[in-house]
Amino acid sequence: MNVALLGLWVLVGWCGTPWPRRWPWPPPPPPDPWTTKIVNVVGGVVGGWMYNQIWAAPEMTGIGAAATALGAFVGSTVFGDVYGLMRRQQKG
Secondary structure (H helix, E strand, O other), X not given: OOHHHHHHHXXXXXXXXXXXXXXXXXXXXXXXXHHHHHHHHHHHHHHHXXXXXXXXXXXXXXXXXXXXXXXXXXXXXXXXXXXXXXXXXXXX
């Protein structure tokens, strides 16, 4: 893992999550969405790292980096949705 790849995963986690969703959950982000963004960044890094661990390429090319960005996107989306559902449960 190198710094450029980590930066890619952070970028995908920060701005790669589409909004609004087509389904009714999770609820819209709060007026100050920093916590949600941080959760998405962590999810992006974890998703990219997990993708890289499962399908490791012997040499990292542009295609390999794009593939790990897909893992970062999935991780960011899953972490963000789980966080949104947890916030919804806490509010009652």
